[in-house]
Structures are given as structure tokens and as C-alpha cells.
Amino acid sequence: xxxxPPRTAGQSHGAFKARIATALRNPILQVALDRNHxxxxxxxxxxxxxxxxxxxxxxxxxxxxxxxxxxxxxxLERFAASVERNGGRVHWAADAAEAQQIILDLVQxxxxxxxxxxxxxxxxxxxxxxxxxxxxxxxxxxxxxxxVVETDLGEFIVQLRGEPPAHLITPAVHLRREEVSALFAxxxxxxxxxxxxxxxxxxxxxxxxxxxxxxxxISGVNFxxxxxxxxxxxxxxxNGRLCTTVPPVHIALMGLxxxxxxxxxxxVMLRLLPRSATAQKITSYVSLLSGPRRAFEPDGPEELHxxxxxxxxxxxxxxxxxxxxxxxxxxxxxxVCPVFTEIGxxxxxxxxxxxIGSVVSAGLFGSDFSELANASTLCGACxxxxxxxxxxxxxxxxxxxxxxxxxxxxxxxxxxxxxxxWVMAQPGRYRLAQRAAALxxxxxxxxxxxxxxxxxxxxxxxxxxxxxFAARPFRxxxxxxxxxxAKSD
Amino acid sequence: MPPSRNFILGKIRQALKTGSHLAPSPAVLPxxxxxxxxxxxxxxxxxxxxxxxxxGGSFQTLPQAQAGSWLAQCLQQRGVNEVLAWEQPALPVPxxxxxxxxxxxxxxxxxxxxxxxxxxxxxxxxxxIKVGIxxxxxxxxxxxSLALRAGPGRPRLASLSVETHVAFFTADHVYASWAxxxxxxGAAASGEALAAASNLTLITGPSRTADIEMTLTVGVHGxxxxxxxxVT
Numbered sequence: 202x203x204x205x206p207p208r209t210a211g212q213s214h215g216a217f218k219a220r221i222a223t224a225l226r227n228p229i230l231q232v233a234l235d236r237n238h239x240x241x242x243x244x245x246x247x248x249x250x251x252x253x254x255x256x257x258x259x260x261x262x263x264x265x266x267x268x269x270x271x272x273x274x275x276x277l278e279r280f281a282a283s284v285e286r287n288g289g290r291v292h293w294a295a296d297a298a299e300a301q302q303i304i305l306d307l308v309q310x311x312x313x314x315x316x317x318x319x320x321x322x323x324x325x326x327x328x329x330x331x332x333x334x335x336x337x338x339x340x341x342x343x344x345x346x347x348x349v350v351e352t353d354l355g356e357f358i359v360q361l362r363g364e365p366p367a368h369l370i371t372p373a374v375h376l377r378r379e380e381v382s383a384l385f386a387x388x389x390x391x392x393x394x395x396x397x398x399x400x401x402x403x404x405x406x407x408x409x410x411x412x413x414x415x416x417x418x419i420s421g422v423n424f425x426x427x428x429x430x431x432x433x434x435x436x437x438x439x440n441g442r443l444c445t446t447v448p449p450v451h452i453a454l455m456g457l458x459x460x461x462x463x464x465x466x467x468x469v470m471l472r473l474l475p476r477s478a479t480a481q482k483i484t485s486y487v488s489l490l491s492g493p494r495r496a497f498e499p500d501g502p503e504e505l506h507x508x509x510x511x512x513x514x515x516x517x518x519x520x521x522x523x524x525x526x527x528x529x530x531x532x533x534x535x536x537v538c539p540v541f542t543e544i545g546x547x548x549x550x551x552x553x554x555x556x557i558g559s560v561v562s563a564g565l566f567g568s569d570f571s572e573l574a575n576a577s578t579l580c581g582a583c584x585x586x587x588x589x590x591x592x593x594x595x596x597x598x599x600x601x602x603x604x605x606x607x608x609x610x611x612x613x614x615x616x617x618x619x620x621x622x623w624v625m626a627q628p629g630r631y632r633l634a635q636r637a638a639a640l641x642x643x644x645x646x647x648x649x650x651x652x653x654x655x656x657x658x659x660x661x662x663x664x665x666x667x668x669x670f671a672a673r674p675f676r677x678x679x680x681x682x683x684x685x686x687a688k689s690d
Numbered sequence: 691m692p693p694s695r696n697f698i699l700g701k702i703r704q705a706l707k708t709g710s711h712l713a714p715s716p717a718v719l720p721x722x723x724x725x726x727x728x729x730x731x732x733x734x735x736x737x738x739x740x741x742x743x744x745x746g747g748s749f750q751t752l753p754q755a756q757a758g759s760w761l762a763q764c765l766q767q768r769g770v771n772e773v774l775a776w777e778q779p780a781l782p783v784p785x786x787x788x789x790x791x792x793x794x795x796x797x798x799x800x801x802x803x804x805x806x807x808x809x810x811x812x813x814x815x816x817x818x819i820k821v822g823i824x825x826x827x828x829x830x831x832x833x834x835s836l837a838l839r840a841g842p843g844r845p846r847l848a849s850l851s852v853e854t855h856v857a858f859f860t861a862d863h864v865y866a867s868w869a870x871x872x873x874x875x876g877a878a879a880s881g882e883a884l885a886a887a888s889n890l891t892l893i894t895g896p897s898r899t900a901d902i903e904m905t906l907t908v909g910v911h912g913x914x915x916x917x918x919x920x921v922t
Binding site: 236272299520 | 703800809814832835841842850868880890895897905912913
């Protein structure tokens with residue numbers, strides 16, 4: 202048994218800044234992110250405007266999630282018992298390594314269900330699962346010679362490019378049709394075209410072979426219903442349905458916080474999730490899966506396995522970031538965030554990017570990811586748009602505090618703050634510093650703005666002008682004003 | 691009992707004992723059923739049709755006696771002579787499948803063998819079938835959705851692996867919304883009924899994606915065409 206090791210992906214101050222710089226220099230990404238922001242935010246607002254009692258529904262959604270987390274142990278036990286009553290099997294994974302091993306064993310066991318004579322590598326058809334990104338599942342399976350194919354169109358594209366998804370809901374948000382066309386031409390010999398319908402049809406044909414020859418289907422889970430042991434999958438393409446219907450074995454992978462108590466609660470959450478994620482009243486498909494195929498049913502998977510993954514969640518539940526576990530992964534806070542809209546998902550270097558991702562990454566993977574919380578203006582748009590009203594800005598501040606407490610900010614910042622503290626401690630020093638600053642910015646700047654500051658202060662002026670300090674500080678002006686008043690009295 | 695289960699539950703209990711970060715907020719359950727629930731049957735059907743058509747689905751009203759010939763004609767137009775279908779008792783049109791068979795259409799939908807090589811072989815055949823015929827458990831006016839439950843003689847793939855999905859329903863199946871069905875649908879809509887079958891799918895229009903440049907494309911993996919037929 203291991204205890205929550207931090208994620209190993211390297212995070213350093215320089216690496217994060219470099220990824221941000223790369224994103225800002227990429228004009229294709231900038232256009233795509235602008236478009237994503239405009240469409241998704243406007244669409245989401247319209248969708249909520251048309252929802253009766255929208256605000257009360259959000260309150261209710263929040264209360265449902267709070268109730269679940271506040272009694273998570275009870276709901277987990279109830280959920281596990283319900284899944285098994287329906288004929289499914291529940292597996293508990295304390296961390297990523299254990300989850301990988303459980304799934305690997307299940308996939309290898311599925312070899313026993315192969316048609317005789319089939320010698321191709323074991324094949325897994327996967328539908329979207331952020332948890333699988335979190336535990337780096339594909340890599341672990343591929344290392345054992347298993348072929349894993351992402352079947353969501355966007356995920357399929359980024360997998361072919363060897364990239365992680367760039368957005369919770371729209372994995373290929375950073376690509377234009379030109380890139381997809383070039384990719385399909387190279388991999389499938391597609392004749393050059395920019396016709397999106399044609400490219401989609403090609404992916405359909407490729408993936409259909411995968412669905413119908415896969416040994417195992419692996420899916421994520423949007424919500425698990427404790428009362429009935431039902432897994433709710435919310436999709437548009439139909440790949441989620443195929444992955445969970447055609448292969449003889451279905452493995453569903455979920456974070457252990459992803460529960461709601463009852464079917465009625467699920468209905469409330471489903472009023473919120475598609476509206477927040479894709480501005481839809483409901484997605485094309487809502488699949489409610491309760492156990493494997495029954496003896497009296499003509500089709501469906503012969504086995505259903507649910508893998509419940511902790512990987513840091515239980516620890517988070519007892520800390521100041523617990524509220525982030527309310528998240529229903531709609532991605533609305535990404536779409537509205539002024540920082541995400543500039544830097545995109547890959548810059549964060551975590552499967553969970555954007556405002557909520559900066560909190561969740563730090564909560565699950567530890568201080569290697571606490572720097573992400575600095576990439577925020579604390580404007581509060583994420584809190585306003587969150588369907589379950591998570592107070593993301595407050596938790597970003599908590600993460601920043603943890604970052605400082607862990608001694609992670611660069612040395613110059615600590616030195617600078619110490620100097621600031623020294624200056625601020627005495628009125629004389631403060632006055633002197635004010636004069637010096639006014640003199641310096643007066644010399645360096647033109648009018649009221651400084652275009653360029655010397656290092657390390659150029660970190661500010663590389664991206665925007667710095668306002669010059671007033672030539673006559675407020676304290677002096679106040680003194681003069683007070684003197685004038687005294688005279689006139 | 692696997693060790694991780696107790697380990698994880700123990701950690702959660704410890705966290706909940708010490709953590710006071712999650713004060714449940716009082717919240718009143720908003721009326722789950724919109725004004726549509728009070729509307730008459732005709733306006734609910736008309737709302738259903740509008741919602742479905744907006745998403746690119748089709749809607750038809752047909753007298754029961756004409757359903758068979760209408761469907762056969764649809765198949766002929768598509769050059770199709772084989773369908774993946776729910777069994778007759780699960781369809782709301784008596785004699786529908788016989789009407790198709792009389793016109794030379796092959797009706798497929800018997801249970802898949804659980805074991806290989808039979809399972810794969812039959813799936814490979816199903817995969818080639820272009821049209822699926824199903825009934826419904828309910829339809830929801832507010833969203834233009836069809837609710838289909840798995841069960842005896844009800845293959846899940848009939849609404850999924852085909853290019854065209856034709857679903858037959860009657861006025862009795864119409865509810866304002868999923869919430870209304872949960873509230874008023876009785877035993878068929880209950881949690882017990884949900885847990886008794888492997889699958890309940892809410893289907894709203896054709897399969898769609900916007901993954902390439904947010905350009906809407908229909909029929910990516912599921913049906914390109916969804917035809918809902920109200921039988922009177």
C-alpha cells in the first residue's frame with residue numbers, strides 16, 4: 202500500500218513560464234481560444250437564461266454535492282453495494298499505481314473472452330475519462346503491449362498527435378481543421394480536404410472497426426448514483442455508448458467523489474452540467490448504466506467493473522481545498538477565465554487546467570503544482586459561472602499561501618519582500634523610498650508611463666507599461682492641503 | 691475485503707471528522723417540473739416535435755394502420771432490406787414487424803450469444819445493418835428526448851450502431867420532462883426499474899460532435915438520423 206505520492210511530472214517555475222510563453226506566441230491557439238471563449242460563454246448564458254429557476258437549481262446542485270461529500274463514506278458504501286447488487290464489480294484504488302494495476306489485470310483477464318484464433322494485441326476502446334489522464338492509464342497499458350484507442354473525436358485527434366487533451370470538454374480546442382487534415386492525410390492516406398464532415402466520416406469508419414473488435418471498453422463516469430448503483434455518462438458522439446455496449450467487458454473509471462445520492466439528485470445535476478459545459482439543455486445521449494447485460498437482455502457487456510480511485514481525494518476532503526471536490530468537470534470556469542483564454546490547457550502541465558484545475562492539481566498532486574494558482578487575476582469570473590458555486594478565488598489564495606509556506610517562490614521574490622518589509626517598517630525609510638521611486642520612474646518613463654524597467658522588473662514591462670509614481674507623493678500633498686486649510690480657517 | 695477499501699474509507703472518515711470546511715448550505719428544491727407539465731397533451735407533443743427538429747431529428751404522426759407501409763416505404767427509399775429491431779411485444783404498433791417481413795424485409799434482433807465465437811460473429815453482422823426500429827419507455831417534451839430501456843427483446847444497438855433510428859411511441863409515452871417522468875411515471879420510472887435493467891438511455895436528436903473547430907457535424911458514431919413516430 203502506498204500513500205498518495207506526488208505526481209512525478211516535472212514542474213518548475215521556469216517550465217511553467219516557458220509553456221505560457223509558447224502558448225502566447227502561438228497565433229493558431231490564440232484564435233481558437235478566443236473563439237472558444239466567445240461561443241461557450243455566450244451559449245452558456247443563453248442556456249441558463251432559459252432554465253426555469255436557474256439560480257435555485259444551482260443552489261440545489263451545490264447542496265446535493267455538499268451532502269454527498271459530507272457523508273462520502275456512507276454514500277460510497279451504498280454505491281458499491283448497489284453496483285454489486287446489479288451484478289457489477291467494484292474495485293478500490295488508493296492511488297494511480299494501484300488503479301493502473303487493477304485495470305491492467307482486468308484487461309489481461311479479458312483475453313479469456315477472445316474469439317479463438319485471434320492473435321492481435323489486446324484492444325481497448327476508450328471513451329473520455331479525465332481520470333485516465335490523471336493516472337496516465339494509456340501509457341501503463343501500452344507498456345504492456347495493449348493497444349488503446351481514444352474514440353471521442355477530439356481525443357482521437359490529440360492521441361494521434363501524441364498530445365494530452367487541451368480542454369476538459371473540447372480536447373482538440375487548440376487545432377484548426379488544417380492540422381487535423383494533415384494528420385489524417387499522414388496517418389490514413391486521406392486525400393487533402395478541409396471538409397470537417399469528410400474528416401469526421403473518416404474517423405467514424407476507423408473507430409467503428411475499433412468498437413467492434415475491442416476486447417474491453419473503458420469509460421469515465423460523470424456521476425454515480427448511490428441509491429441505484431447507476432453510472433451516468435453524458436455524451437454527444439455516441440462513442441461512450443458504443444464503448445459501454447459492444448465490447449464484452451466494460452471498465453468504468455471514476456474519482457470516488459463523483460457521486461450523487463439519488464436518481465432525483467442526478468436529474469438536478471443533469472440540468473446543470475450540459476448547460477454549463479456545451480450550452481445544451483441535454484446532450485445527445487445520457488446513458489444510465491446499471492450493471493452488466495442481464496440474462497434476459499439481447500446485448501450489452503458481459504462484465505461491468507467500476508474502479509473507484511482515491512489518488513489524493515480523501516486527503517483533500519479534510520483540508521482547505523475540500524470544496525474543489527464539488528466540481529462536476531463542466532469546464533465553464535476555463536471558458537470564462539481571462540488567463541486560460543490566453544494560455545490554453547497545455548500550459549498548465551496538468552490534466553486539470555484553468556481555475557478549478559489549478560486548485561485540484563495542487564490538492565491532488567501536491568506542491569509541485571501550487572505555482573499554477575499564480576496564473577490568475579482573482580477576478581472571480583470562475584466563481585460566478587460555476588454551476589455549483591465553488592469559491593475558486595478563495596482557494597487559489599489558499600494554494601498561493603501553501604506555495605509560499607513551502608518556500609517555493611523564487612529567491613528574488615523573498616529578498617524583495619524582505620526589503621519591502623524593511624522599508625515599510627519606518628516612516629522615514631518609506632518617505633525616502635517614495636522619493637527615490639518617483640525620481641527613478643520619472644527618469645525612466647515618459648509622461649505618466651514607464652515603457653521599460655531594468656531586470657528583474659522587466660517581468661512587468663515586457664507585457665504592459667508601468668505607471669510612473671507621482672512626482673509629489675500623497676503625503677506631501679496632504680501636508681500642503683492641511684497647511685492651506687489651517688491658513689484659511 | 692480488499693485492503694484498499696478499508697484504507698480509503700478510513701481516510702475519508704478521518705477527513706470528515708477533522709474537516710469543517712463543508713458546511714451544507716440550506717437549499718430549497720426548485721420545482722422540478724416546469725410549466726410545461728400543466729400544458730395539454732397536444733402542446734406537449736408539439737413542443738417535443740419542435741425541440742427534436744431543432745436538433746436535426748424528424749417527427750411524424752401516423753395512424754396505426756399506416757405505420758407498417760410507411761416504414762416499408764422509408765426502407766425502400768434508403769435501399770435497405772434488413773433492420774435491427776426490438777421484438778414485436780416491445781413495440782407500440784401491433785403487427786409492425788410482420789408487415790415488414792411480408793414486404794421482404796429481414797428483421798434481426800435475437801439475443802447475442804454470451805460466448806465466442808458466436809458473439810463476435812453476430813455483432814459483425816449487426817454492424818452492417820443501417821436501420822434500427824425501436825419503441826420507447828417515454829418521450830420528454832421539454833428536450834425532445836426519447837427514453838429507451840434495455841430489456842427482453844430490446845437490443846441496445848438498435849438505437850446506436852445504425853445510421854437511421856426510427857422510434858415508435860404513443861400519446862401515453864409523452865411526459866413534460868425527465869423530472870416529470872420521475873415524479874409521475876410510476877414504477878417504470880423508479881430507481882428500482884432503473885437498477886433492474888443494464889441500461890436506460892435518453893436520446894436527444896442525432897449523434898453530434900463539434901470537436902473540430904467547433905463545427906457541428908452529425909452522425910459521428912451514433913445514428914445520423916433520428917425519426918420519432920407518434921402512432922395514433
